[in-house]
Amino acid sequence: MPKQIKREKGRPSPLASKVKAKLYIAAFLLPSLIIFGVFMVYPVLQNVELSFYSWNMVSPNKNFVGLKNYLNLLSDAEFLQALGNTGVYVLLLLLMIFVLPYGVAYILGQLIKKGTHFYRAVLFFPSLLSFVVAAVIFNWILNPLSGPLAELLSLVGIESPYWFRTPGLVIFALSFITAWRSFGYNLIVFLGAIVEVPQEMIEAARLEKASDWTIFWQIILPLTSPTALFVFIMTITFGLSYVFTPINILTQGGPTQASTNIIYLIYQYGFDYFQTGRAAATAIVTLVIFMVLVVIQKKLEKKVHYEN
Amino acid sequence: MNEIVFKNVCKNYGNVEVIKDLNLTIPSGQRLVLLGPSGCGKSTTLRMIAGLESITSGDLFMGGERVNDLEPGDRNVAMVFQNYALYPHMTVGKNICFGMQISKVPKEEREKRLKEALEILGLEPFRDRLPRELSGGQRQRVALARAIVKRSPYFLLDEPLSNLDAQLRTTARAELVKIHEVYQPTFVYVTHDQVEAMTIGHQIALMNENVIQQMDTPDVIYNRPVNTFVGKFIGSPSMNIVTAWLDGGRIYLGETSAPVPEPWLEKLEGRTEVKFGLRPEHVQLSEKEGDFPCQVIYVENHGSRKCISFQVGKESYYMMTEADFETHDQMWLHINWRRAHFFDAQTQRNVGYPQW
């Protein structure tokens, strides 16, 4: 005898069921959408608006000036210098927290036989520190009169330069501080990609007597290129933001704007000079540059993916 | 009472058609198997019944009620997934009871159904184990138990045996049928395995390229395939289907020909080119002179039987037999006309069968 199956009672109406489903989707997404709307989308749009006005942030009067803020940037010595400095920052940061951790991650992930866990735990740690702490520590370490680096240089008969007051050196010093803090993070991301490279491929190459150098260029690099691309873009976009804190604490962009960059310049225009319109125009220009970089990354990413 | 009816149902993903104008009635309490190669739309059909896929157009009725817009939880179906979908952090007992708990089934009733399910499926010793501590076969039975305790009038199974090894599959098939006989839900079973389909289904709906090709009992599907696709898909090795020519009451396979018996001649009247089908298990070869001379190319030993590959003219054919053959044997093919199939050369549709 088959057991009787009771027909379910109190089934909700199709309409109620459908509406409920839609409400759930909305309820799950709304908290994020509201926050991103208010603190991300609206600010970007307001920036676009403000970039057409001349305003000092407190005055009730905003004057519409059209594209003047943008046009002024083209002839603004500070903006052009900041742009040049940004280029130098990007180069230094790419060297210190893109190229270097890529190589070190290869050593850590494929070449050494012991100690990987120890090295990665230690090398990662500074990435959990505040940039304020990093700036404070290096403020003293790089102190030209009696900091340890000055002492070390004096041992070999060199007089320590004034790192934070010498144009040219200041960008290097600030980039180094930023790199010291961020190196570990990029290292770990690279390491994650490098240990995923199938061991058989490397072993096959070793049987062909390929050198470590060749293996890196012929196997590791092509297979980790999506990650490399991601870190590359991150180094530029996040890196320039990261430098903000050391700049603000140690040099405020000086001496004579020798250490400012476009991200910091927006802050200077906005909160040092109270030229809101100019700050907004600079912000929009910066944003456009970044978005172009990211879109290029997304396009390239599809090309460099070898996985199925 | 608990029948499932598809009326002109279509399903698109963007511009891709996954289901084309599906009309299908699954009678209450029956076992229907949706069979077909991968990508034919059989899983999508099942998932539409469960409410996991939306319906682009057309209507789906369950128990006489239109359910297109009903959420999965509101359809009262029980489903077994291909990967079993067991919650890895819950014990066997908790996995089985989770749904009942959500549906607020009273505790004693929950306990009663759990015990019964564990007993039927021989899972009592594993009640407090985690899924990762079970074998594949045990996991499959837990997934089944989880579906049983729902006492749902609809039982949906998505390739539930495909992750099991061949031996377990045979026992699991029998178990599934037994469980269906106990509870008699409307049972929809998706598989790409024709043996499962033949052994489990009251009816088989064979799908290909987003359309149901034929829906009928396993017997009819095997003996009266509606087109060459069905003929080839059912049976292993698959049906020999070759192009043949008819002329003057004779059938030509390549250069050689043989006379066609009277009943078939009537059925094939007016045709010159046809597709001629013969299942390997219905092929007869002997040294005695017959319809077509042929040559044995190689012999594959399957243990209980042998698979013989032979040629008539330039076409290759297969035969399953218990007899012994040797390569290069000159043989004769004898056609068992009562087991022969003819299909239209263009439409690939079956031309029908004569009255004997």
Place this chain on the structure above:
Amino acid sequence: MKTKTKSKQWLWHLILLILVLLVAYPLLYMLCSSFKSLKEIYNAGLSLLPREFTTENYDKVFSSLPILRFLANSLIIALIVTVFKMATSLLASYALVFMNFKHRDAMFYFFTMTMYVPFTVLMIPNYLTINKLGLMSTLVGVALPQLADAMGIFRMRQAMRTIPKSLVEAARVDRVGHMTALVRIVIPMLRPAIIAQSMIFFINSWNEYFWPMLILRGDNTSYTLTLALQTFMNSESGSAWGTSMALATITTLVPLVLYLFTQRYIISTFMSSGIKE
């Protein structure tokens, strides 16, 4: 071949040890200097360990600043940010992974793009918004702009995609609501990833400098530790050497302790944080 790679091992370890030294020396320098008198720091040269161990820097920090107050401020902000960011990220990524709706991929793309918007672009409008909301110089005012961070959605979505969809579908068929599926199935399965990500949210907010600086600068009782550290160093210039190292050490303590307990989780989370789509 084998011998050749082996012989190079010392070189790799040498490179790595130099990097370890570069990382460790500044940290040890901070720690050791915080226990030295100002005079000793000036004359220490390269020696690290204090000759005369003293806690005078800590005494001075605690007596001249309401450190516990700052610590509480940092803690409250970091907790608000962590809890809300994790909650909203879990909800949004559940929807992005397990629910079907139009423009789902576009929405995810939108969230990822926001990660690349530099904070100075948002600075003026958010400052004005916080001002309008009357949250200037409040802890909530500092927390709010930090919530618009798509990293959590990105990571949680990535983690949820490792869960077979059929698990949630099985639950849905069994009348399990989305909220229950999230709480009873998805979250228990992702516990390690959620813990690690929460730690990272917490530490990032703890370390945050920009928003506290912008929103709290009017009122020095609501300072966070990082903000206090910066103003302390800048205002006392040369004489604050030892004391600012003491304050920096205090600020570092919380990330350090969390790291010691969750090091493996955190590193494995970051290791898998590449760009697997």
